Amino acid sequence: MTHKTVAGNLPDKWVGALIKNVCRVVRGSSPRPAGSPLYFDGDFLPWATVADITSSAEMYLKSTKSMLTKAGAERTRITDPGTLMLTNSGATLGVPKISSIKCGANDGIAMLLELDGIATEYAYYYLLSKTQYFRDVVAPGVGQPNLNTDLIGDFPIPIPPLPEQKKIAQILSTWDKAIDTTEKLLASSRQQKKALMQQLLTGKKRLKSNTISFKKTRYGEIPEDWNYPAIKDIAIQLSEKNNKNHNYPVLSCSKHTGFVDSLKYFKKKVYSDDTSGYRIIPRNCFGFPSNHIEEGSIGLQKLYDFGIVSPIYVVFDIDRAKVNGDYLIAILKTEHYRQIFCAATNASVDRRGSLRWKEFSAIHVPLPPLEEQHSIASILANADREIETLQQKLDCLKREKKALMQQLLTGKRRVQIGEVQ
Structure with missing residues (x-):
């Protein structure tokens, strides 16, 4: 059986209440002026900030990144271990945490004190379940949304x-x-x-x-029996366009994921209706957006037999008698090569900040025996x-x-x- 409460329809023996009726909601306090050496960077009291609360998904706040001086501690709200906290401003509002230490709390943090008939851990999980609701419904807005103590206090909780x-x-x-x-x-x-x-x-x-002997290259020291060819010596550019308007899927390449189906990944159409000028990229071929490769956006296309990519992409295939594609993409996705792409892009004669095939293919890569x-x-x-x-x-x-x-x-x-x- 259920019954109607301020917190919705709840089972018998459950009650619903507004948070303000089962606890005292207060806000932290920050010493002013912010950053003053009189109050901050001390060694007297841990100083809890929104960044401390949101830095991990753990239930308990066990430490803080900074400390207050004794004077700073006199100008903040000090919380005892076991205090339930809730971030109340900015893009990361609505994140709860239980403090396991005595600390000061800044004014971006609210506290629910003197919980009456409510287990702190239960209240934590309930607030956690409402984080997105707090952001989307209770305190939406642009700039600096604020989940003030009145909004928190007027929020219902099932008990x-x-x-x-x-x-x-x-x-x-x-x-x-x-x-x-x-x-x-x-x-x-x-x-x-x-x-x-x-x-x-x-x-x-x-x-x-x-082999234990090494030789020096721009990549660093590599074994003597490794080659160090330019990409143009092991690969060839592919420039075929979708002139026949094949119904191939449109692909995009991201720095983290590699190639993705644009329509599935972005959940909406983000490309032109006319794809006749798009480049065809066969399976097991490489591609990168010439204006974003410095971010590490390069991929090996393994999704479809054929896909198409925006005209800004450079597409190339490799000589498989010399190169393993999975090995090569592992090399090209390293931070070392991201920096090389960035430097080559900055040095490119293309003033739009793009890296074309001519400059890209001149880059050398370390190549072990096949x-x-x-x-x-x-x-x-x-x-x-x-x-x-x-x-x-x-x-x-x-x-x-x-x-x-x-x-x-x-x-x-x-x-x-x-x-x-």
């Missing part, structure tokens, strides 16, 4: 019996632990891949040779698959947690109270 609150928080914290574990595994896998790339793509770790390229590409592909698997697991956990929050925090799904310890 289950205290044992049920604790059980809900316990269940959601279990999901948080699973998410945190997966995030750490993902970060570790990415770091391991980065280290692998550093070793494999410079020849410091060999797979198919015992068999070693295949092995390097295979190892990095395995690392990518591990990262992708962990990312998919993380995304799934976050979606499931979000759905579970929606059910548990509204009473649509009930918990077994007897299990609360």
